[in-house]
Amino acid sequence: MLGKTANGLYWMYRYLERAENTSRLVETGQRIGLTRLSSSEIEWKSILQTAGVLASFEANNDELTKDAAVDWMLRSRANPSSVLTSLEGARQNARMVRTALTTEVWEAVNRCYMKSKDLLARKVNERDLPQALNEIRQITALVRGATHGTMMRNDIYDFARIGTFLERADNTARILDVKYYVLLPTVMSVGSSIDNVQWETILRSVSARGGFRMSYGNDYKPTDIADFLILDKRMPRSLAFCVGKIRGNLGYLAKTYGETPESYEKVTELEERYLSKTIDAVFEEGLHHYIQTVLRSIGDVGAQIEIDYRFYE
Amino acid sequence: MTEKRIFDEMWGREEDLRAPYTLFKDWFDGEEPARLRAKQREAEELFRLTGITFNVYGRAEAEERLIPFDIIPRIISGPEWQRLSRGIEQRVRAINAFLYDIYHGQEIIKSGRLPARMIENNAAFLPQMIGVNPPGGVYTHIVGIDLVRTDDNQFYVLEDNARTPSGVSYMLENRETMLQMFPELFARNRVQRVETYPSDLRSSLSACAPEMAGSNPTVAVLTPGIYNSAYFEHAFLADQMGVELVEGHDLRVVDGRVAMRTTQGYKPIDVLYRRVDDDFLDPLNFNPDSALGVPGIMDVYRAGGITIANAPGTGIADDKAIYSYMPEIVEFYTGEKAILENVPTWRCSEPDALAYVLDNLEELVVKEVHGSGGYGMLIGPTATKKDIRDFRKKLEAKPANYIAQPTLALSTVPVFSNKGLSPRHVDLRPFVLVSPNKVNITPGGLTRVALKKGSLVVNSSQGGGTKDTWVLED
Amino acid sequence: MQITISHTTTYRFEQPVIFGLQQLRMTPLDDVGQTVKDWAIDITGGQHETGFLDHHRNQVQLMSLSRDVTEVTLTCRGTVETSNTNGVTGRHLGAAPLWLFAKQTDRTKAGPSVRRLARQVEGDTELDRMHNLMALVAEAVSYTPGKSQADWSAEDAVIEGHGVCQDHAHVFIACARDLGIPARYVSGYLMMDDRTDQEAMHAWAEAHIEGLGWVGFDVSNAMCPDERYVRVATGLDYSDAAPVIGTRIGGETESLAVQIQVAQQQ
Structure with a gap:
């Protein structure tokens, strides 16, 4: 496979994942707004921050309003991570790696792009927002379904998966990075309704309220939430789960190519050193410091993959 | 022009149903127009979803557009095709012999059949190809011959495309779409297959591999990238052949070969089907500003380390000034009269011809010698007075840049419209594969149709569409 | 030698x-x-x-x-x-047609100054005219190392009035072609009688003369190459023959x- 193709697959699936994550964050923000328990402006600021687009938003907008934030995240072409630009990026990369994709996947991603262009052609008003978000979820799910159902389990699939999970791990780590302070057990107002909202926000932004209840019951405890998002291997957006998948796919690649690359060593180290401990040990180390370290390591693994598999000249 | 006198491929001149269309007409008469209209929409949706688009040049935003597809097949009988394909094969063999000669002894010039100035002052002549022997002796691995028809037995070659002819993906997708939508039509009519083209292309290219290649040569398609107007076709062909689609920055010279950067290191390529123009192919040897090519590929090529298809420098065989000498060229290299006729052509570089052309601009089609895509041409009969005035100035300033031809009464074929079947003008581009021992012509080719009533311009960039082209068995 | x-x-x-x-x-x-x-x-x-x-x-x-x-x-x-052939390297060989050497390149394209120079050429035979041209070029373009640009065209050198061997060759070729005589650029070595160390390769021109074939003219040294010259590469101009x-x-x-x-x- 061409290095460029590996690169294109990796980014195609990163962009798809990013589009989903961004639209989920918009949904979360929208829901919090409805509870009216916190200041909408502060929440949207933290949502933009979680999406990693706050700085660019502020550079391009005078005032932070809900409408402006939603528009920035859904459709702004100036925002490289908006749903629209992400899906365009996914489709652009899909075009580049067209020969590596099945017809089903190509058509799904093409449909996804055409549909999102229609959906997001104009500003989405508040009334239509839930419907639009719902449709975006469906069209991206279609690509995922076609991928699972029709793609060979070979190096093509491995690069697609690595892109997906690197983006997802990055996203979860960023949520934790922005919200870590509400997960610290020392917070004074434990159990207050404000914290409940915050915790619910976090779970909502990883689509995991149901999963959490199933595992930990109805009581939100910050250490449980942290454990769930960081270390729980059953939870498909936890850091441990995502990193485990990356290691798995790098392992398949190593086997296919008969060569164990440095990125595999790096991801193994990340997993063993940081994701195989207890949540208490994490808090002991200091949650913020820990998350920063993991975020950096994930970045390192990504950069090493680019080198190992010759994404660029 | 009087509409009545134009030859229609379904109805002839006198409203007599022509034989190849008999079974089709039975079927069509039994169809509900509403169902067909739905099918027409379904076809468009299929094309949109498959992403068969072309990018329009010269627009700020790289816009992707569909080429309109018409569901009514164009039908050619077996015997008609046999004669055509004999003529095409003869012409393509002559083109290859001509290219060899031009880059070696130039016997055709020494013999006086072709004036030396046709080569001397031709920008498409590539000195770097002088004395080079392309692997297998093949220059034009893929050729598209543009044909037009004016009567039952009258075809003309309008143009030879010996550089990087495009459009074959439409030929294949058009057939695929028709097979999906109207399987019953193919059950009634025995239509010759075109689906083998990608595998034929791969074997044909493989047969032209350099000597050092193994028994299973590595083939790749070189594209300028996703913003190129024909990118879809490049990806499509690579996919269908099961070979890599590469860009210049995927390639570099490694150990004396041109190699592609894979996830496991550099891997040498034996045959490169390039869809990048000569000038951009190698910044070390040609245009140094090109970012689309591969520095040093010409060195590797000249040392026999790779096959470039089509060979660099083939453009000398297909410009419109050389075209006017094709009857002489065919006769010189094959020893036979050309089976396919040229459209009579005035070379404006010749004073007598220029004078005639200037006197008759209203009647003629005037084309740039190096132009393509229907740009930069004048169609006298439909041009405004001002168009003609403007063109006259250009022509007088640089007569050698132009040739002129009579306006041909191009045949029409039916397209599906609100009124049922309506006649529209068409041309035909059959695709030819050349390997050392074989000339392979896919039955049919790409039919381009001018969708605007009365229009003669079939180019997709100017409102043309396409349709499936059938060559019947027997 | x-x-x-x-x-x-x-x-x-x-x-x-x-x-x-x-x-x-x-x-x-x-x-x-x-x-x-x-x-x-x-x-x-x-x-x-x-x-x-x-x-x-x-x-x-x-x-x-x-x-x-x-x-x-x-x-x-x-x-x-x-060995000394008095500059004659003989019959044109190879597949490149002679007409190619009669066509100007970007480097040798004749502007007004080159044409003016070419018009002064005199002589009864082609060979005489080329000898005369060699002298005219040396007179019009003085040999001055270090002041010319490597990307100069023949016209540039005539306008500036000075140059190095490369410019001399280009000007000679430009004029010869302007007079309808095929000419080419030669890059090579010259053994000098007074020293061994040199800073650059040498360059001269060849003109194709009926009956003789290619004949070398070294404007910078005002002579036809002898046994002290080694030819390394030829081309339409410097860019074809550059080391x-x-x-x-x-x-x-x-x-x-x-x-x-x-x-x-x-």
Whole structure:
């Protein structure tokens, strides 16, 4: 496979994942707004921050309003991570790696792009927002379904998966990075309704309220939430789960190519050193410091993959 | 022009149903127009979803557009095709012999059949190809011959495309779409297959591999990238052949070969089907500003380390000034009269011809010698007075840049419209594969149709569409 | 005469090279008036990739620069046996048609100054006229090292009134072609009687004269090449015959040192 193709697959699936994550964050923000328990402006600021687009938003907008934030995240072409630009990026990369994709996947991603262009052609008003978000979820799910159902389990699939999970791990780590302070057990107002909202926000932004209840019951405890998002291997957006998948796919690649690359060593180290401990040990180390370290390591693994598999000249 | 006198491929001149269309007409008469209209929409949706688009040049935003597809097949009988394909094969063999000669002894010039100035002052002549022997002796691995028809037995070659002819993906997708939508039509009519083209292309290219290649040569398609107007076709062909689609920055010279950067290191390529123009192919040897090519590929090529298809420098065989000498060229290299006729052509570089052309601009089609895509041409009969005035100035300033031809009464074929079947003008581009021992012509080719009533311009960039082209068995 | 040549080119890069290719035309071949006894090119900091005979029958080598190098050295060494042919290298060989040498290139395109010069040429025979042209060019363009630009055209050099051997060759070729005589550029070595060390290769021109074939004219030395000349490459102009043409990514700020020794073997 061409290095460029590996690169294109990796980014195609990163962009798809990013589009989903961004639209989920918009949904979360929208829901919090409805509870009216916190200041909408502060929440949207933290949502933009979680999406990693706050700085660019502020550079391009005078005032932070809900409408402006939603528009920035859904459709702004100036925002490289908006749903629209992400899906365009996914489709652009899909075009580049067209020969590596099945017809089903190509058509799904093409449909996804055409549909999102229609959906997001104009500003989405508040009334239509839930419907639009719902449709975006469906069209991206279609690509995922076609991928699972029709793609060979070979190096093509491995690069697609690595892109997906690197983006997802990055996203979860960023949520934790922005919200870590509400997960610290020392917070004074434990159990207050404000914290409940915050915790619910976090779970909502990883689509995991149901999963959490199933595992930990109805009581939100910050250490449980942290454990769930960081270390729980059953939870498909936890850091441990995502990193485990990356290691798995790098392992398949190593086997296919008969060569164990440095990125595999790096991801193994990340997993063993940081994701195989207890949540208490994490808090002991200091949650913020820990998350920063993991975020950096994930970045390192990504950069090493680019080198190992010759994404660029 | 009087509409009545134009030859229609379904109805002839006198409203007599022509034989190849008999079974089709039975079927069509039994169809509900509403169902067909739905099918027409379904076809468009299929094309949109498959992403068969072309990018329009010269627009700020790289816009992707569909080429309109018409569901009514164009039908050619077996015997008609046999004669055509004999003529095409003869012409393509002559083109290859001509290219060899031009880059070696130039016997055709020494013999006086072709004036030396046709080569001397031709920008498409590539000195770097002088004395080079392309692997297998093949220059034009893929050729598209543009044909037009004016009567039952009258075809003309309008143009030879010996550089990087495009459009074959439409030929294949058009057939695929028709097979999906109207399987019953193919059950009634025995239509010759075109689906083998990608595998034929791969074997044909493989047969032209350099000597050092193994028994299973590595083939790749070189594209300028996703913003190129024909990118879809490049990806499509690579996919269908099961070979890599590469860009210049995927390639570099490694150990004396041109190699592609894979996830496991550099891997040498034996045959490169390039869809990048000569000038951009190698910044070390040609245009140094090109970012689309591969520095040093010409060195590797000249040392026999790779096959470039089509060979660099083939453009000398297909410009419109050389075209006017094709009857002489065919006769010189094959020893036979050309089976396919040229459209009579005035070379404006010749004073007598220029004078005639200037006197008759209203009647003629005037084309740039190096132009393509229907740009930069004048169609006298439909041009405004001002168009003609403007063109006259250009022509007088640089007569050698132009040739002129009579306006041909191009045949029409039916397209599906609100009124049922309506006649529209068409041309035909059959695709030819050349390997050392074989000339392979896919039955049919790409039919381009001018969708605007009365229009003669079939180019997709100017409102043309396409349709499936059938060559019947027997 | 046995001539020994040693030619070392050293490139130094401030930034390491990422990728680079160089096309070399640095190998003399057997020809009229010269027999190559031995010749070798050594490369450090790069490797030989491939080679071929180009359409001017020059031996071309393609070499790549190694990744991350900051210094590349090319060393050509060898011995060539020569004889005096009074500049005549004879019949045109190879597939390149003669008309190609009658066409101007970007470097030799005749502007008003070149044309004015060409119009002054006198002589009864083609050969006379070319000798006369050689003298006229030397008069119009004084030999002044260090003041001309490597990318000058023939017209530039005539307008400036000075140049080096490359400019002399270009002006001669431009005028010859303007007079309808095929001409070409020659790059090579010249053994000098008074010294061995030189800073650059030499260049001269050849004109194709009916009956004789190619005949060399060295404007800079006002003579037709004799047994002290070694021909290395020919072409339509400098860009066809240049000893090195390169392309590179990375490796900015280059310094180039050339050391040439040409001596008669004792």
